[in-house]
Amino acid sequence: MRHTDTAPFIAAITEILASIPPGYVVTYGDLAAWAGHPSHARLAGHVLAGFGPASPLPCHRVVNAKGRTAPHWHAQRTLLTAEGVTFRPDGCVDMNRHHWIPLPC
């Protein structure tokens, strides 16, 4: 099945995204890495953009590596705050407390 591997990539992201508990966030890079592509962080972002805030998935729980919210989606911060996520004075998520990681062996 060659095609581009974007389909399974999106599927993996969807599953992971749906598994994120409230009050936690993940980065695009991690999302891509768990999906099988450690360097497709941008693709993860593009996929989330495709889902949009209207999607049943908690796409607002995805932030960049610095805990920053999406550049074109202001409401995200409000949504995260409603989930119980705390923000630093810089406007970045307190990764130290809310950076969620699957399979915490």
Place this chain on the structure above:
DNA sequence: AAGTTGACTTAAA
């Protein structure tokens, strides 16, 4: 087909 863009990341100035 070739160039530009971007919900990325890290590092450096």
Place this chain on the structure above:
DNA sequence: ATTTAAGCCAACT
């Protein structure tokens, strides 16, 4: 804090 630079790669023009 902001910008630049370079690496990365699919989507867009």
